[in-house]
Amino acid sequence: MGFEHHRVVITAAGRDFGRTLALRFAARGAEVHLSARTPEAAARVREEILAQGHDADRVHAYACDLADPVSVREFAAGVGARTDRVDVLLNNGSRYHHGADLLSASDEDVVATLASGATGTVLVTKAFLPLLLNSDKPDIVTMVSICGESGHHRSDAHDSFYAAKSAQAGFTEILSRRLREQGVRVISLYPPDFDNHDPLSPHWEGAPRTAKDPLTAQSLVDCVFFAVGQPRDCFIKSFHFEQV
Template structure:
């Protein structure tokens, strides 16, 4: 599956799963716009991608603080200055907050967790929607979490993280209904904690993938590529997963 004709925007692509997605999309030929809270972090991933032999003109690094509306608008404006449309927006950015005790997090941590995950997802989608609507194949992919599932109590995440993910789930549910008639597919993933193996490692393709092993980032990437690669009459709305093993990463 290749994406040579796709222009992809990924938030929080400076590390962890955002970086994994960025490397994966670029490896399949997509033009990628990467954001991180600092441009330096986004540039490091850009250099990784270029070092793999990809055209520097098709890999772009941007700063974007999802908790700051002006920063989100600036990010979308910078992308719009380079292209007249975007095919895929990946809402990956969301701060994780650990702790089963509500009192364990400061007010500032709670505000930042909610702002990055919930408000940031809404702002980024709003900012990029005009560019998505100019695409013949627009997709919005949101990395929610099992914490966004109703009745999920399987994570040691803080209540603020549960709140942020529940907000994302409600937003994407509404967005899916409202944008389907305009040809925009809204795809949400609800993974449990998973192992984020480095895609540049030789062991990437050999990562455990049996029923007894924890979910891997490779499997999540495969889900994203599968959904985006479907014909336009196929709307895959959500991916839900059974949790196996212990908590790993978020």
């Protein structure tokens, strides 16, 4: 399926999986609005997409600090100045913090982890909801994590990351129920740690995979494309994955 008629917003697209999402949606023809914590990081990904031959009028870069309400509002206003609607919002941003010992993180690290993953997801969704409601095909896609599943304990992530992801899971659950009558689909992904190969590398296409291999970014992107590409009567609420 092509996405030539989709206007897509992606948070934390300056590197890793956010960058992958931006590159892949652009390759499918979407108009991409990508954000990163710094304008330099966002601009680098935009230039990377333009180097693939994409129209400059369909690739836009913004700075957005998910922990800063003013920055989130300015991001949404910047997008709103260029378009009257958003068809897909991809909540990808969330600070990761490693460490199985609660005492290993500073108070500042705890606040930053919760602010980016939990507060940031709520603020971004709230800021972009008016533009989403202007679309006839609105989808909100959130990259949660297996750490957001009740009872999961196999990650070495810090407790604050578990808390942030659990908050995201609760938010998307209630959002899915409350926005359905307005035609907004809320889709959540709960992956374990996965292999994020560069989507332009030879590993991206055609590499053989087995049940013993880690989940790949390609599989996650394919899940997003599949869910967003379904007819509007098909509400896929979540994707859950086995951990190797």
